[in-house]
Amino acid sequence: MKEYGPNDIRNxxxxxxxxxxxxxxxxxxxxxxxxxxxxxxxxxGTTISDYRSDEINxxxxxxxxxxxxxxxxxxxxxxxxxxxxxxxxxxxxxxRVTDLAVVLINGVNGVEVGTDAAMEILDELNIPRMFFINxxxxxxxxxxxxxxxxxxxxxxxxxxxxxxTNEGExxxxxxxxxxxxxxTFSADNSGKFTEEDMPAEFADRAEELRMELIExxxxxxxxxxxxxxxxxxxxDADLIKGLQAGMVDQSIYPVFCGAASKNFGARPLLDFIAQxxxxxxxxxxxxxxxxxxxxxxxxxxxxxxxxxxVFKTIAEMHVGELSLIRVYSGALKSGDEVVNTTRKANEKxxxxxxxxxxxxxxxxxxxxxxxxxxVKLKNTxxxxxxxxxxxxxxxxxxxxxxxxxxxxxxxxxxxDEEKISNGLNTLHEIDPSxxxxxxxxxxxxxxxxxxxxxxxxxxxxxxxRYGVEVVQKKPKIPYxxxxxxxxxxxxxxxxxxxxxxxxxxVWMRIEPLPRGGGFEFESKVVxxxxxxxxxxxxxxxxxQVLEEGAVAGYKIVDVKAIVYDGxxxxxxxxxxxxxxxxxxxxxxxxxKAKPILLEPIYNIEVKTPEENMGDVMGDLSTRRGKIxxxxxxxxxxxxxxxxxxxxxxxxxxKLRSITGGRASHTRSFxxxxxxxxxxxxxxxAESKAEEE
Numbered sequence: 274m275k276e277y278g279p280n281d282i283r284n285x286x287x288x289x290x291x292x293x294x295x296x297x298x299x300x301x302x303x304x305x306x307x308x309x310x311x312x313x314x315x316x317x318g319t320t321i322s323d324y325r326s327d328e329i330n331x332x333x334x335x336x337x338x339x340x341x342x343x344x345x346x347x348x349x350x351x352x353x354x355x356x357x358x359x360x361x362x363x364x365x366x367x368x369r370v371t372d373l374a375v376v377l378i379n380g381v382n383g384v385e386v387g388t389d390a391a392m393e394i395l396d397e398l399n400i401p402r403m404f405f406i407n408x409x410x411x412x413x414x415x416x417x418x419x420x421x422x423x424x425x426x427x428x429x430x431x432x433x434x435x436x437x438t439n440e441g442e443x444x445x446x447x448x449x450x451x452x453x454x455x456x457t458f459s460a461d462n463s464g465k466f467t468e469e470d471m472p473a474e475f476a477d478r479a480e481e482l483r484m485e486l487i488e489x490x491x492x493x494x495x496x497x498x499x500x501x502x503x504x505x506x507x508x509d510a511d512l513i514k515g516l517q518a519g520m521v522d523q524s525i526y527p528v529f530c531g532a533a534s535k536n537f538g539a540r541p542l543l544d545f546i547a548q549x550x551x552x553x554x555x556x557x558x559x560x561x562x563x564x565x566x567x568x569x570x571x572x573x574x575x576x577x578x579x580x581x582x583v584f585k586t587i588a589e590m591h592v593g594e595l596s597l598i599r600v601y602s603g604a605l606k607s608g609d610e611v612v613n614t615t616r617k618a619n620e621k622x623x624x625x626x627x628x629x630x631x632x633x634x635x636x637x638x639x640x641x642x643x644x645x646x647x648v649k650l651k652n653t654x655x656x657x658x659x660x661x662x663x664x665x666x667x668x669x670x671x672x673x674x675x676x677x678x679x680x681x682x683x684x685x686x687x688x689d690e691e692k693i694s695n696g697l698n699t700l701h702e703i704d705p706s707x708x709x710x711x712x713x714x715x716x717x718x719x720x721x722x723x724x725x726x727x728x729x730x731x732x733x734x735x736x737x738r739y740g741v742e743v744v745q746k747k748p749k750i751p752y753x754x755x756x757x758x759x760x761x762x763x764x765x766x767x768x769x770x771x772x773x774x775x776x777x778x779v780w781m782r783i784e785p786l787p788r789g790g791g792f793e794f795e796s797k798v799v800x801x802x803x804x805x806x807x808x809x810x811x812x813x814x815x816x817q818v819l820e821e822g823a824v825a826g827y828k829i830v831d832v833k834a835i836v837y838d839g840x841x842x843x844x845x846x847x848x849x850x851x852x853x854x855x856x857x858x859x860x861x862x863x864x865k866a867k868p869i870l871l872e873p874i875y876n877i878e879v880k881t882p883e884e885n886m887g888d889v890m891g892d893l894s895t896r897r898g899k900i901x902x903x904x905x906x907x908x909x910x911x912x913x914x915x916x917x918x919x920x921x922x923x924x925x926x927k928l929r930s931i932t933g934g935r936a937s938h939t940r941s942f943x944x945x946x947x948x949x950x951x952x953x954x955x956x957x958a959e960s961k962a963e964e965e
Contacts, residue, residue, distance in 0.1 A: 274341070274627060274634070277348040279553045279573050279642035283546050284350045284599070286371035288364060288395075290387025291356035291934060293377040294407045294533040296322045296334055299353040301539035305464040306342040306349075308629055312462045312536065321630040322353040327730055335360055335730055337367040337585055339597060339644065341627045345547040350644040356387050358929075358937050359724030361394075362673050362706020366585045366655065368394055369671055370599035370644060372551045373401050373520070375542070380408040380440070380530070381415065383422030384908060386880055386935050392427065397672075401520045401551050403527040405542060409437050410444040410532035420528060426907040427526065432489050433482050434527045435541070438475060444532055448475050449541060450483045451512070456541060464536035493519030516549045521556060553642025559601050561658075561666040564614075571602050571666065575641040578664040579603030579611060583657045584671070586703045587646075588738070589631070594703075595646045596653050597628075598639075601668070603661060606638035613650075614665050615657040624648050654702040673706040676721035677940055678925045680728055682743035683718070689741045693718070696739035700731055707731055714820075714828060715749040725926045750919045752827040752956060753871040753945055759784045760866035764858035765840075766850050776842035777850035779803070779811055783862045786831040788945065792819055793833040803839040807851040811836055814855025823863035825870060825960035830945075834859060870953045871945040873918040879928065880909050881936035888931045896920035897949075915943055919952075 287295040300320045304312045313319035318329035322338040334355040341350050352367040368374060374395050379385060395402050406419045416437050424431045438446045438455060446457040448471070455475070456466040471479055491501035493515045501507055507515065519525035529545065531538015557573035561580070571580055585597040605611070609622045626633040626646040639645045653659065656670040684690055697709045697720065707722040722728040736742050761782045768775040786793060794815065796808045803811075812834075819829045839854075877898065881889050889912060890900060898916035905911075921940065928936050948956065 274343060274348065274636065276636070276638065276640060277643065278575060278640055281346060282348050282350065282553055282642045283550045284352075284370060284372045284553065284642070284644060285546060285550070286352045286354055286368050286374045286400075287377065288354050288368070288374050288391035289356050289377035290379065290385035290391075291333065291358075293356060293379050295353050295356060295377055296320050298375075298377065298405065298407065298533035298539060299338075299340060299351055301464060301533050301536040302349075302351060302543060303340060303342060303629065304462070304536060305539050305543065306344055308340070308342045314534075321632070324630040327733065333357055335363070336587070337363040338630055339628045339646070341629060341644070344543045347547040348643070349543070349546070357724070357726065358387065358390065359722070359727035359730075360706075361390065361723055362704060363585075364391065365394055365671055365673060365706070368398055368400060370582065370584045371400060372553055372556050373403065373546065375546075376402055376404050378404055378406045378419050378423060380406050380419050381411050381413050383415075383419040384426045386882065386909060386937050389426070389880065389907070389909065390937055399523075401523055401556075403520070403529065404431070405538065406528065406530040407533050407538075409440045409530055410442060410535060410537070412442055414440045414444070416440050416530060422908065423526075423528065430489075430524055431526045431528060432486050434486065434545070435529050435538075436478070436482065437530055438472070445535075445537060447530055447538065447541075448479050450479060450486050451545075453479065453483065458531075458535070458537040460535075462536045464540045466540065489525055490515040490519060493522070493524050513549060517551070517555065520549060521551045557601075559668070561601075561668050563667075564665045569666065573641045574602055575604050577602040577641070578661040579605055579609070580658065580660045580664070580666045580668075581605065581639075582668045583653055583655060583659065586653075586655045588699070588703050593649055595626070595628075595648060596650050597644065597646050598659065599644045600639045600641050602641050604638055604640045610662075611659045612662050612665070613653050613657050614660050614667050615670075616652050618652040620650050620653055620659065622647060655705055671705070674723065675939060675941060676706075676708060677723060677938060678725055678728060679719050679721045679748045679922075681717040681719050681746040681748040682732070683746065685742040685744055692739055692741045693735070693743060696735045696741060697731075699739075700734060704731070712749075712751075715751060717746075717749055719748050723925075724929075725923070747922055750956075751873060752825065752948070754822050754824045754827050754829045754863075754868055755831045755871055756783060756785050756863060756866035756868050758865075758867040760862045762858050762862040762865065763839075764854050764861060766854040766857065768850075769845075774842075774845040775847065775850040775853075776840075776845035777807070777854035778840040779836060779851065779854040779858045780838035781855075781858045781862055782835045782837060783859070783866055784833050784835075785866070786833050788831055790831045790833075792816075792830065795833065795835045797835055797837040798839065803836070803841055803851070804846075807841065807846065807848070808836065810848045810851035811855035814852035814857075815859045817852075818856050818859050818863075823860045824868045825957045826964065827870065827960075829863070830871070832863075834862075870948040870956060872948045872952075874915050874943045874946055875918050875921060875940045876943045877912075877914045877916055877921075877924075877938060877940050879912040879914070879936055879938045880906070881912065881932055882908065883910050885932040885936060886910050886912065889928065889936060892927060892931060896924070917948075 338353045354364045354367040435447045454468040459465045553573045558570035581598045581600045587595045763780040765778040901913040
């Protein structure tokens with residue numbers, strides 16, 4: 274493949290709800306472009322994009338896949354991105370470097386919850402987009418309803434550029450409103466089509482839709498609008514100029530259609546992208562910061578100093594790590610020395626590759642706007658910036674959604690702790706949307722991700738790549754202990770066993786603090802009953818109990834401890850004696866002060882189709898959830914609720930099950946509140962059994 278300049282590059286991301294045909298569309302594009310001489314299928318596990326063993330076995334996309342090919346004197350960098358909510362982190366990585374997203378829509382069901390999830394990321398990253406209504410060869414395909422659902426969800430910028438002549442099982446032709454021709458697709462999967470004059474039966478509808486399209490394009494540029502008002506026509510040059518401007522500033526969202534599994538529609542879509550799609554130059558400048566933290570603008574100029582962003586790390590068996598980068602300015606070739614500005618480390622560039630799934634082809638270099646893969650960088654990971662030493666820049670890191678599922682893991686075999694820790698940390702570098710925390714309070718290693726399947730895949734890779742297995746457990750809940758009443762206690766510690774003895778007596782009062790009050794310690798000892806030097810020893814003893822709990826082994830919060838009297842011995846009183854007395858008197862006082870357990874409460878926000886609302890709310894109530902409010906958002910309902918963390922362990926899986934995968938949720942910590950008495954008794958009993 275020859276080297277392309279920034280104006281001849283198109284960086285495209287395919288996104289949608291799950292199972293709408295992104296991987297099949299990417300296969301159709303590659304087949305049409307002659308990259309492959311057979312049309313692979315997901316059923317046979319032969320697509321270029323889904324090449325990993327777990328993707329072939331599960332028949333779903335798990336990671337972002339990069340494919341690169343030539344089309345009409347352009348280089349297309351195509352990213353096939355997963356539709357499953359569990360792998361939303363991969364979608365974020367891929368979309369971060371695209372200049373145009375093709376959002377696939379289900380020709381049977383229209384807009385779905387995964388469509389909305391993708392659109393939210395596109396809005397956040399300010400990325401131009403267009404739609405491709407797929408599956409029009411299905412029995413119950415309804416193009417008009419699907420188009421209406423897009424307009425209803427995303428507004429008046431949604432404009433039809435094609436419509437089918439015969440949707441359903443016999444589908445094979447579309448009316449193209451730019452060409453004003455009927456395109457009939459070849460039945461041999463080649464994607465080729467013949468152009469025919471407009472059939473009379475579609476002429477009126479085509480004229481009406483074309484008028485709407487032309488007016489929308491004219492609105493994208495003031496000069497073109499003036500010309501249009503004078504002549505009521507647009508030249509080809511005006512069309513190109515207006516469309517390119519409208520797509521970049523997102524005042525127009527073109528809608529195409531087809532059936533990817535038969536390669537109906539991929540070629541016209543590629544023709545359109547090559548001719549009108551946003552270029553890296555049209556989307557620049559890009560925002561970055563310099564070493565002083567000041568915002569700067571990076572122009573997409575191949576003659577400027579080099580800068581690039583590492584949007585994904587791939588670890589392949591027998592290959593090692595590949596860093597996928599997008600070059601924002603300058604150019605890069607093998608042998609160059611650059612600096613990783615994120616980690617302040619120098620990197621020497623080895624081989625540079627173009628990728629098509631697992632196939633790698635070495636290229637001489639990459640210019641501004643292009644995407645490629647670098648091999649065996651020493652100290653570079655996803656989210657890092659690479660730059661020329663002469664101009665230090667930092668691109669903002671990728672923001673990932675908060676994890677919604679957690680599991681605790683323990684080694685299956687003794688002695689594997691270090692291997693597991695290293696393996697999980699490396700997997701986190703490859704996929705930052707999953708996190709690993711070693712919780713010292715609960716003495717557990719907890720892995721957190723975007724769904725149960727996400728974590729299953731991570732632990733499967735841990736086993737395959739690092740040869741270690743883990744036992745999965747339910748994560749412990751970080752309950753808290755506190756008190757609801759005042760209490761008064763005294764404790765004498767006396768130890769005499771030949772030689773120096775130990776003596777300390779402490780009188781203590783404890784009282785509850787408001788929620789969130791933490792811990793306070795005060796001395797009101799008068800008359801030197803306890804020397805000032807021993808007061809910190811008592812506080813140290815109390816703080817040990819705060820950490821280990823006095824009721825069920827959980828951290829104690831929102832308590833004030835006041836030492837008001839005591840006794841000491843001129844010889845036997847010492848630091849350790851007052852620490853022990855402080856511990857014991859505080860424990861005794863806790864037992865008398867009507868202790869209770871507190872549990873973490875989380876804010877839950879569920880986005881669900883209206884028909885699933887009853888099931889979702891019913892399930893939340895079985896989880897001791899409290900509904901805080903509801904609001905409509907297009908065809909979906911947003912349910913806001915609060916529920917205890919203890920009840921949310923399998924929530925992502927259950928939600929998917931009761932809504933057929935059509936709902937999604939986010940969660941975040943809100944506050945602590947008292948545990949109901951029946952639940953509290955159970956937690957205390959479990960804690961005591963574990964201790965024994």
